[in-house]
Amino acid sequence: xxxxxxxxxxxxxxxxxxxxxxxxxxxxxxxxxxxxxxxxxxxxxxxxxxxxxxxxxxxxxxxxxxxxxxxxxxxxxxxxxxxxxxxxxxxxxxxxxxxxxxxxxxxxxxxxxxxxxxxxxxxxxxxxxxxxxxxxx
Numbered sequence: 020x021x022x023x024x025x026x027x028x029x030x031x032x033x034x035x036x037x038x039x040x041x042x043x044x045x046x047x048x049x050x051x052x053x054x055x056x057x058x059x060x061x062x063x064x065x066x067x068x069x070x071x072x073x074x075x076x077x078x079x080x081x082x083x084x085x086x087x088x089x090x091x092x093x094x095x096x097x098x099x100x101x102x103x104x105x106x107x108x109x110x111x112x113x114x115x116x117x118x119x120x121x122x123x124x125x126x127x128x129x130x131x132x133x134x135x136x137x138x139x140x141x142x143x144x145x146x147x148x149x150x151x152x153x154x155x156x
Contacts, residue, residue: 024047024051025054027047028047029061032061032065
């Protein structure tokens with residue numbers, strides 16, 4: 020079956036064909052048994068669908084309008100804020116685990132939990148005090 024003839028057949032159900040198109044379709048219907056069967060199938064399908072009418076449940080329009088009003092009045096939470104709220108506990112937990120591991124590592128390497136050890140400052144001589152004070156400011 021020729022696709023162009025099939026397209027003409029389908030179009031003939033929806034609009035009036037020009038004289039040339041109608042002549043080509045009629046000639047195709049005379050020559051092709053498949054095209055005639057397809058025309059009958061399409062006619063039967065149109066009859067079946069024409070007999071049905073879509074029906075909506077009671078108060079359909081009211082329910083739809085209520086849903087639209089509800090969606091418009093709900094505050095929208097930005098996607099980034101929602102993602103950050105969801106991810107913060109996971110990131111905070113892994114961050115705390117890293118900090119605890121670093122403190123344990125420092126204890127085993129230096130042998131104490133003093134503030135100087137945790138900050139990585141070794142014993143400061145008096146002549147080096149100026150250097151450390153100026154470096155931090």
